[in-house]
Amino acid sequence: MPELPEVETICRGLRPHLAGRRIIEVQVLERRLRHLVDERLAERLQWQKITAVCRRSKYILIYLQKGLIWVLHLGMSGKLIHVDAGTPNQKHDHIIVNLDSGRQLRYHDPRRFGLSLLATEQELETLPQFNRLGLDPFDGKFDEVYLYSFTRKSARRIRDLLLDQQVVAGIGNIYANEILKRVGVRPTARSFRLTREKTRQLAATTRTVLEEAIRWCGTSFSDYRDADDKFGEFQNHLRVYDREGEKCRDCPGVIKRVALGNRGAFYCPRCQR
DNA sequence: CGGTGGACCTGCTGGC
DNA sequence: TGCCAGCAGGTCCACC
Numbered sequence: 216m217p218e219l220p221e222v223e224t225i226c227r228g229l230r231p232h233l234a235g236r237r238i239i240e241v242q243v244l245e246r247r248l249r250h251l252v253d254e255r256l257a258e259r260l261q262w263q264k265i266t267a268v269c270r271r272s273k274y275i276l277i278y279l280q281k282g283l284i285w286v287l288h289l290g291m292s293g294k295l296i297h298v299d300a301g302t303p304n305q306k307h308d309h310i311i312v313n314l315d316s317g318r319q320l321r322y323h324d325p326r327r328f329g330l331s332l333l334a335t336e337q338e339l340e341t342l343p344q345f346n347r348l349g350l351d352p353f354d355g356k357f358d359e360v361y362l363y364s365f366t367r368k369s370a371r372r373i374r375d376l377l378l379d380q381q382v383v384a385g386i387g388n389i390y391a392n393e394i395l396k397r398v399g400v401r402p403t404a405r406s407f408r409l410t411r412e413k414t415r416q417l418a419a420t421t422r423t424v425l426e427e428a429i430r431w432c433g434t435s436f437s438d439y440r441d442a443d444d445k446f447g448e449f450q451n452h453l454r455v456y457d458r459e460g461e462k463c464r465d466c467p468g469v470i471k472r473v474a475l476g477n478r479g480a481f482y483c484p485r486c487q488r
Numbered sequence: 489c490g491g492t493g494g495a496c497c498t499g500c501t502g503g504c
Numbered sequence: 505t506g507c508c509a510g511c512a513g514g515t516c517c518a519c520c
Contacts, residue, residue, distance in 0.1 A: 218513060249496080249515075273514080291513055292498075307498085326497045328514060344515090371491065380515085387513055436513060437500080456513095476492065479511085492520080501511085 217289045219352070219385030220428035221439050221447065222273050225295055228442025229320070230268045232297045233277065237264045237315040245309040249290065249330045252310070259333055260285065260312070272348050272384035282336040286344070290328025292438045296321050325438070348384045352421045357383070359415040366406045366414050373409065374402030374480050383421065389434055389456045392481045394424045396455045401487045402480035403473065427452070455481035 217225065241257040253259070260279070267278040275295060277285040287295060300319050304311075310322035310331065322331065330344070339345055350357040365382045366373070376382055377391040386394070395402050397420045400413060409417065433439060433447030436457065440446060454464050458481060459472035468485030 221513080247497095288514080290497090290515080324497095325499065326512090326514095328497065330515090369490080375491085378514090389513060434513075439513070477494080477511095478513095490520105493518095495517085496515090499512090501509105503509090504507090 217273060217293065217433070217439055218387035218390050219270075219273060220390070220425055220449065221433035221441075222270050222275060222289070222385075223429050224433045224447065225289075225442050226268050226270045226275055229275075229295065229297060232316070232318070232442070233265045233268050233314070233320065235265065238262065238312055239315055240313040242311045242313075243309070244311065245307075245327070248309065248324065248327050249288075250332070252331050253333055256310075256331065256333065259283075271345065272351065272380060273387070274344065276339075284334050284336060284339060286330070286332050286334055286339075286342075287322065288330040288344075290324060290326060290330070292326040293322070293324035293329040294438065294440050294444070295442065296323065296440065296444045297442050298444065347381050349380060349382045351384050352386070352418075352425055357418065357422075359411070359418050362418045363411055363414045366409045366417075367411075369406040371406050372402060372475060373400060373404045373406045374475055376406045377421075385425070386421070388478055389436070389453070390424060390428065392456045393428075393454060394421050396482060396487060397424060399487050401482050401484075402475060403482075455483060457481070 238260050241260045243252055243257055246252040263279040265277055269276045275287040298319055300317055307325040308321050308323045312320040334342055369376055374391050377386050398416045428449045431449040432441055434449040435446040436450055455470050458470040461470050463483040466486045468483040470481055471484055472479050472481050
């Protein structure tokens with residue numbers, strides 16, 4: 216579900232509610248996520264004060280005192296919402312955090328592909344989830360030179376290269392397709408065939424599309440909601456994703472869908488060559 | 489090593 | 505109406 220723009224939106228939404236708050240009590244209702252949740256999570260979080268909320272790739276980092284970080288990933292179907300304590304529990308609410316504000320943070324994930332773990336600041340970059348992550352697209356070092364160093368030497372399809380978190384951290388299937396539409400390249404194109412100029416456009420467009428999606432508070436295709444459980448709006452601005460059979464917004468073409476490694480790739484055959 | 493395909497889950501949709 | 509196949513925003517691992 217949540218790719219970089221959705222995770223960024225959630226972090227921005229949570230930050231004012233969480234920063235400076237103290238955790239009073241934690242209930243873990245379901246430990247079976249992607250990995251088993253630390254059985255001591257509740258006690259380790261209790262009485263901790265939250266100092267900051269940050270995003271790294273598609274991970275949400277909740278900074279606590281004494282250099283401790285609560286790392287969360289929302290998988291495909293996860294939500295992290297801030298609600299009134301009286302809000303009725305929903306099916307698949309797995310972790311409930313009571314705050315000293317009298318409100319709650321709830322981790323909800325029907326498919327349980329998400330992840331929760333605790334790490335220290337020193338450990339963070341050495342974790343398997345982080346130690347091989349590529350650059351964030353908003354990192355100043357993410358540019359044509361960086362991207363070309365990957366594209367020019369890979370035979371993979373460019374859609375798959377963009378999904379590789381070791382290359383760019385934060386892109387998922389929706390935005391990979393949308394970015395390629397904007398640069399006029401088919402998702403099936405072999406990476407090494409991109410010219411240096413196309414690669415330059417790809418790097419620049421990656422940032423443009425993600426920025427735009429953040430401005431629209433992400434894409435609510437089905438499950439995604441922001442920190443206040445509200446919909447994003449970028450689904451109204453998608454040019455190819457989930458638009459099979461519909462007319463291209465930029466030319467008379469009709470959007471096609473092909474299966475690429477068990478996941479849909481969408482493109483306009485007329486304006487993507 | 490690089491690249492592909494399946495597994496992990498639940499829930500929804502569309503076809504019959 | 506009901507059933508079942510197929511598909512869904514991510515990641516990881518086995519295998520070629």
